[in-house]
Amino acid sequence: MIGGTRGLGLELARAAHVLGARVTVGGRDREVADEAARSVGEECRANVCDLTDWSSIETFISACGPIDHLILTAVDRDVRPLTDYRPEESARAILMKTVGYATAIHHALPRFRPNASVVMFGGLSAWRPAPGSTTLSTANSAIIGLMNSLALEVAPVRVNTIVPGAVGDSAATLNAPPENRGAFEALRTRTPTRRLVTTKNVVAATFALLDNDGINALPLVVDGGIIRT
Ligand SMILES: NC(=O)c1ccc[n+]([C@@H]2O[C@H](COP(=O)([O-])OP(=O)(O)OC[C@H]3O[C@@H](n4cnc5c(N)ncnc54)[C@H](OP(=O)(O)O)[C@@H]3O)[C@@H](O)[C@H]2O)c1
Numbered sequence: 001m002i003g004g005t006r007g008l009g010l011e012l013a014r015a016a017h018v019l020g021a022r023v024t025v026g027g028r029d030r031e032v033a034d035e036a037a038r039s040v041g042e043e044c045r046a047n048v049c050d051l052t053d054w055s056s057i058e059t060f061i062s063a064c065g066p067i068d069h070l071i072l073t074a075v076d077r078d079v080r081p082l083t084d085y086r087p088e089e090s091a092r093a094i095l096m097k098t099v100g101y102a103t104a105i106h107h108a109l110p111r112f113r114p115n116a117s118v119v120m121f122g123g124l125s126a127w128r129p130a131p132g133s134t135t136l137s138t139a140n141s142a143i144i145g146l147m148n149s150l151a152l153e154v155a156p157v158r159v160n161t162i163v164p165g166a167v168g169d170s171a172a173t174l175n176a177p178p179e180n181r182g183a184f185e186a187l188r189t190r191t192p193t194r195r196l197v198t199t200k201n202v203v204a205a206t207f208a209l210l211d212n213d214g215i216n217a218l219p220l221v222v223d224g225g226i227i228r229t
Pocket residue numbers: 002003004005006007008009026027028029032033049050051052072073074075076096121122123124163164165166167168170171172173
């Protein structure tokens with residue numbers, strides 16, 4: 001679980017651990033990763049993985065045993081308008097979510113078990129941009145292309161994508177700057193279900209992709225139907 005030290009990744013790690021999976025969480029900082037693993041449970045392991053540091057990705061994957069599922073949730077949010085565009089920061093965030101994800105899958109190839117699968121995390125901003133989302137929209141669009149290609153290239157390993165809308169109870173939403181809160185409320189009222197999706201919704205959708213070996217190359221949108229409005 002790369003990006004398993006916080007947020008949706010950490011909740012997925014907890015849910016998988018409860019079901020008896022042997023989970024390894026990865027993030028950039030050793031102490032943060034160790035603390036995350038401790039909070040999951042005794043069997044959970046932690047290792048450092050920086051998706052912008054190619055050798056760190058190889059080291060992380062090589063410390064894993066055989067892999068049933070590789071889940072990539074990591075994100076480095078660079079949210080700003082184009083008038084304040086910062087190429088270095090944008091490039092780092094996009095590379096992490098594209099080349100970083102692909103590099104992790106590359107190194108995992110010899111370790112995948114026969115029924116293995118990959119789940120990558122994109123975001124609705126690929127199709128429904130929000131103010132300041134240019135970098136994230138770019139990265140999240142690329143995830144779909146990456147999935148389409150890899151689902152053929154690494155077959156029979158399945159490759160799917162979770163595409164969350166704004167997750168109402170996630171830190172990313174709850175800690176958004178006050179000026180953005182109105183946007184989330186507007187989003188909620190426009191959502192056909194009249195509520196933002198929850199972490200629990202996203203975790204359940206991820207398990208559907210992991211467990212169902214008939215699902216492959218699917219961008220599973222978890223957004224309460226707002227994409228249709
Ligand atoms: N939350 C939402 O409302 C929402 C909406 C749409 C899409 N999504 C997508 O869902 C996924 C999870 O989002 P979230 O809100 O749960 O994220 P989050 O709470 O911000 O957590 C981000 C995770 O990414 C890791 N990370 C950041 N940079 C990294 C790097 N260079 N290498 C390795 N790990 C790195 C962080 O670990 P360290 O800091 O320990 O390195 C952390 O575990 C993301 O892909 C996001 O785009 C979320």
